[in-house]
Amino acid sequence: MVGMSERPLLLVDVDGVLNPLGRPSPEFRRYQCHVEGETYTVYLNSKHGTRLLALAVETGAELVWATTWEHWANDWIAPRIGLPALPVIKLPPNVRGEFGELFKTPAIAEYVAGRPFVWFDDQVWAADEDYLRAHPSVGDFLLVQVEPGAGLTATDLDYARNWLRDLP
Template structure:
């Protein structure tokens, strides 16, 4: 089973509650120290400290083949994989444009991920998916099963998200 991983808003929380233009105090993100030695390319990345390094082991424990499904492309392997203690992962190569998605309401990643899965079971975790993506995947992806799971961008992957993923994978 494949697990397609977005980064921004999924592993890397952003868009803090209470940010400019909203009511209430700004909630600070927890900052983490690397749990593993980092290559020079990753050591100075300004956003990595907001990613919990324990997510690597948590994701691995799901027993899926992890695949980067992010605009970070190869930078996910250069910066994020070492931070999380993961080996280099396959990276989905995105098409140049998805003009059709603008008219159908689909996320621009939806069609390429279903194509990449090629009928295999998959989970896709992302902060931008909608019911339109879920419905399209349900109608177009076969013979495998698929879970399109939305993560709250301000928090990133939580224990509640992992509970949903684990239940679906076991099912």
């Protein structure tokens, strides 16, 4: 049996992944979220929570927030799509990295601590993959670049599922 610290991780972004940046399909519902005096409009699909939970259960993976929403994702996003409170990766300020990597990438490299992971994000690029491959505490991973106009799709989830099934 795989121990908790050996389970693969499913790292999930919000904006562009669960909250598409384009015109959402009718499956999405509009919400107003109030965070530290600011109001944000988000469009969420309750099926995303069900599908992410199913993927986690089926593959033995642990869901983790990898979003600038940080702990607010547990307050505003998780309950609206049917997810429990998830661990949150603490992110640094939004400044592009020294090698062109996304500002989240170094924090993710530290967080995963050798565990295999899938990262659903709309802003991961070749520089992020290069950074992660060169980082000593990063093992196997899959970057799933979600198309931000549409958000997370069944194809994205199947891609992750197949990759996780092929892990040793």
